[in-house]
Amino acid sequence: MDDLHMDALVIGGGIAGMQSALDLGDQGFQVALVERDPSIGGRMITLSKVFPTLDCCSCITTPKMSAVAHHPNIHLYTYCEIQSVQEHGAGFDVSILQKPRYVDISKCTGCRECEYECPITVPSPFDRNLGAYRAIRVPFSTAVPQKAVLDPEYCLWCGKCEQKCPVEAIDFSQQPETFTIEADSIIMATGFDLTPVSTKKEYGAGKLHNVIDPLMMERFLAPTGPYGRVLRPGDGKEPGSIAYVQCAGSRDETLGITYCSRVCCMYAIKQAMLLNGALPMADITIYYMDIRTFGKGYEQFYQNAKAMGVNFVRGKVASIREDADQNPILKVEMTDTGEIVEQTFDLVVLSQGIVPASHPTVSLPLGSDGFISVPAPDSAPCVTGRPGIFVTGTAAGPMDIVDSIVSASAAAAEASAYIRENGSRLEVEKEALYA
């Protein structure tokens, strides 16, 4: 591939990265959006409904994805890894590795014939491994781009897909390719992962059958989810009682994660409300230290959940074990009474917090919390420690979708000002554009 010039390069195609790219593209800048997964959409596309509006998540995410895909000024590079970032004047040379899809995306139409033919079933990370898909597949029904990708880890190279593909798009000979983009500015939108609980032995270290993470619950609740209903992963039974353990992996010195993850109170309340609809008979209890529903309309959302009958119990969950029937048993120190009680549930959701997703090879100063450092949050909330590189969304610390979108537009404003002030290499075209 040729070397390319761009005004801005956005790393990460979640909601934050997409919004930054759209804001820059709308202003007429040329933007590269680089995503490591085969589709853009980030975490948001995997959610069920979003608080506080309870909009269906794919309904509000897919149009953004589509707008990015069709934008004349946005150039999408999916399934790519950043290899290095080198200063070049006021801008950067970014070296990027295109991972092989084993599918020629200029030919693939997304018809999925290959997928229907493939004999190998593999767990689907899109469904938090609750569901399965094929070794070659379009990653999920609303993926952008709608192009197949083959997973070499599982593929038996049986060649069935190649025979079946009507447009001869399968290409087993693809190799990783490296190319360089020259960009005047960079926006980091690399997002988050859940706080790992594998070291949290008190909570079963991820080994208890009916203790799940909140993204799994999102998939259970999503209309496009693997089962279309909520069930216990341990035995497929419908749960009659569900507990949420708040601050599981946040505000927890023993894990070294002392900050508040900001979104867990709200997603737990949201899931509780959705569960109330999906399983009207189920009892839902949320164990918490503080309920932090601080956003616009969020306190009212919390009060609505209380009125719906969701149990909010102030208590610290000391430990979780399971009984012979794999029912999780919580040991709770009740704040309001001082008692220590044990309570058995059918299903437990650990309201895990947010940690930074693994970073690409962009060396940037990090904060003590591990997120990309923002040296002057009270004067420049999107500016990192490296000139020309900006940060948005959960790459800059826990935040919800609306805060991510605001920060994404703010990062776009910073980046565009930087591009103008530091003499864009595309100045000639830009002048024409703004004339």
Added chain:
Amino acid sequence: MPENQQPRIGVYICHCGGNISGAVQCESVAKALKGLPNVTITRTDESMCSDAGQSLIEKDIQELGINRVVVGACAPMLHEQTFRGAVTRAGLNPFLYHHVGLREQDSWVHGHDKTAATDKALRLMSAGVAKARLLQPLDPIRLGAEKHALVIGGGVAGLRAALDIARQGLRVTLIEKSPFLGGRMAQLETVFPTEEEARALLHDLIQKVTAHPNVTIFMGAEVMGVSGYVGNFTIQVKQHSRGVSDDNAEALMSACTQEVPDPFNYGLTKRKVIYRPYEGCYSSTPAVDWDHYDGRPFDVNGWPIELKDEPKSFELNVGAVVVATGFDPYTPPQGEYGFGELPQVVTLPQLIRHLALSKDGKSLQWNGRAVRDVALIHCVGSRQVDGVHQPQEDGQVNNYCSRVCCTASLHMTADLHKRYPELNIYDLHQDIRTYGRGHEEYYRHALEDGVRFLRYNGEEVPEVSPAPQGDSHPVLVKVKDMLTYGEEIEIPVDLVVLAVGFMPRDLHGLDKMLKISRGNDRFLLEVHPKLRPVETAVKGVILAGSAQGPMNIQESLSAASAAAAKVASLLGRGKVELPPFVAAVDVEKCNGTGACVEACVYEGAIALQTFNENGEEVKRAVITPANCVGCGACVAVCPNNAVNVQGWTLAQYEAMVEAIGMDLPAMTEVTA
């Protein structure tokens, strides 16, 4: 042109990820619609708005020659634009598209009755098809746009918005109501989470703004009127006189004897009516407080000098407006937690000012006494409960969380502890909401500093009363503390601090002039709380900062920069496009009655003009599309049916009404 051929209608019904298909039998509806005249294809999809869904439409247009498209999905507000985009990409005029709201108008409200929901869906869709048959291609109205924006409010959000708009190469005018810039932030000392000096940060920002060649600032100025639309707003501005100049200011200030409570210090001190709010303020020229100046002349070296406000009025032409009018701290009504009755009860903003005015010493002084014990009560004026708290004028309590006060409170306890280590601090809260990056640390430090935390329930708020005569402390705070299992605790204190929440400022009609709505919480309302958080329902009117809801400085800055990005996208090209849904006159039918002109309330939208028709002078109505909002008032009064709103013509309405009432042959089968 495919659009002029016989209609070939493509009909698409979205499941909306279960939102619609949960109540409506989408497949049956699609099947029933297939039989309608001109319907070439019907399809259903899990998610029509996804890229795959949109491609279905594009492909059908290209491969099946579809030339009218109807999608039944969520509200048009969400996705009408999305589908117009898809239609355009396939080479069709975007206005040959019709959107039917099957979610908000049907499945969400009739979810309990699937048969009825399906029947309604079918009728709505069939009306959509009837309209689609009559759709004609339209062109958006293209207008030049001023590459100039107005920012209203010179607090941290307005300043930042102005700077960022200027940095995008656009001109910007900032209007601040008070004679000085900085807003509420100027009243703070150090700020969380960086512990920087608020006024130093502001000073930096103001310097950048005032130094930028694209920025013009008017202080002591207000918006008096707004007309126009995105790209071309006309703003009437009134600017008050400053009253003094650098030459005479010092002499007048020393001659001035009239004093009023100083709002900068929330009434804790007094200041003259010629004033600077604080040292280092911008502008450094003092100003006259016209609201309070009693009009008496000043005696300067024996000369009586009378000052007069001679306001100037002028107009600005701007393409977009950013509203950054900020917040007021909640003022408790007389008696809430003893406020206004007990001199030992203050608000947190007042305490910040008091500390700024206090000298360091062994102990904090209040009212001439050393403070040994202080109680800080959270959520005053926030998270209020119906029936427990006194409602505001509109009958509603403030049921929202003000989000800043928890961290601001613990930031205060840290400061108090540092300055007066002997002080006992009691913190009465419901939940501690130190959510932001670097906020939880304040909570941890407060615990380490020995701040005593007590937790009350929202329905059982603490009581503040004067202590009985002879007690060691003047005030008694009673609280049912949930951290000690509901024990009733009495705390004798010398000072009570109320962590008051945020209230939107009184905008004196500005919101109405700009046609911005307010939410239930009375803050200015964004158009979509999730996806379009800084835009309003009025194109070209954008929100920044705490006028929209409680925000800290960092959040206000981000919102302001985001607003600047939106302004740059709107105005950067110097052109805007407006939808073509405006009135159009059929000159053949018009005979110049003028009823339409009388019915229209929008200035310059419709007028009678004289034409020469076969040598005869006739009057005909003429529309100026840029000023027409497409409300249809003229359509309703025209005796000759000569006016129509484009895209929503009378003929289209009639066809829709007819279709909606008609039982389709397949309907009985579908909904049986």
